[in-house]
Amino acid sequence: MSQGKPGAAKARPLSPHLQVWRWHITMWGSILNRATGVALYVGALILAGWAVTLASGQDAYIAYTGMLGTPLGLLVMLGLTFSLYYHLAAGVRHLFWDAGKGFDPKLADLTGVAAIGFALVATLATWAIAFMTGAL
Amino acid sequence: MSDFRTPLSRARGLGSAKHGVSTWLFERVSSITLVPIVLWAVFSGLKLASADYQAARVWMQSPVNAVLTLLLIIVGIWHMHVGLRVVIEDYISKPLSRAALLLLNMFVCGLGGALAVFSILKVALSVGGLDGGAL
Secondary structure (H helix, E strand, C coil), X not given: CCCCCCCCCCCCCCCXXXXXXXXXXXXXXXXXXXXXXXXXXXXXXXXXHHHHHHHHCHHHHHHHHHHHCCHHHHHHHHHHHHHHHHHHHHHHHHHHHHCXXXXXXXXXXXXXXXXXXXXXXXXXXXXXXXXXXXXC | CHHHCXXXXXXXXXXXXXXXXXXXXXXXXXXXXXXXHHHHHHHHHXXXXXXXXXXXXXXXXXXXXXXXXXXXXXHHHHHHHHHHHHHHHHHCCCHHHHHHHHHHHHHHHHHHHHHHHHHHHHHHCCCCCCCCCXX
16 A cells, blocks of 8 residues: 555555456457447448548549558458448347346357357358459 | 535435436447348448449439438447447546547537438439539
8 A cells, every 4th residue: 555645546456357357258249349339430430431422523432432442441341341240240149138138158158159150251251242243 | 514415415416317228228229220221231332332433323312222321320320429438438537538538429420420411412312423513
């Protein structure tokens, strides 16, 4: 305990945090849900920018979609595709929890793996379709 | 002076904010709404990815496409405003930083949403594949 100035914060015990837990699947699921949500925040602003350039004229639109088509732009779009599918699956998982179902640890682990698996497979499928339809 | 206050007056106004239920409900209702809209958006994104400027404008002039894109933007941005607000409240404890970030979240969502809605309406209510105003 520091005997510093009066009013200085004492070192209170903290609740257990990331570093003291063994990493497990439901923890990954929860963190990923929040991270992909924040990523989709950026994605929504990219979508808003797309709408603005569509209304602004051909030159702006071509410049904007050209930017999305660069390797960096495609990487961002790939990450957003995964984020969208994962956040979607995790959201549905949360809706079942809200209904009081799926809390059994084994089932919760299973749906966590299923959500990540679904997001990976759906992302690959979407990009395969994009590749086949000539979008890439 | 507070000694003159009754115990009841001290207790009043403490505790929960008393309107958390509507936020909780909105999170769920917007989630359910976004499931079909987002799946439609992926399908549409795939179509638009291989379309040029004229085709994209004509696509947006279909009433169904325009309205679903508007719903995607409005419900989506509202959902993400509520979501990021919770993230800020969880991690930022300094009152001034927290207030600044909460305001920024509101401004970004408000501006982004308003720009997108206006732009979608402008294209949807115009005629043909070329922008008449681009002279």
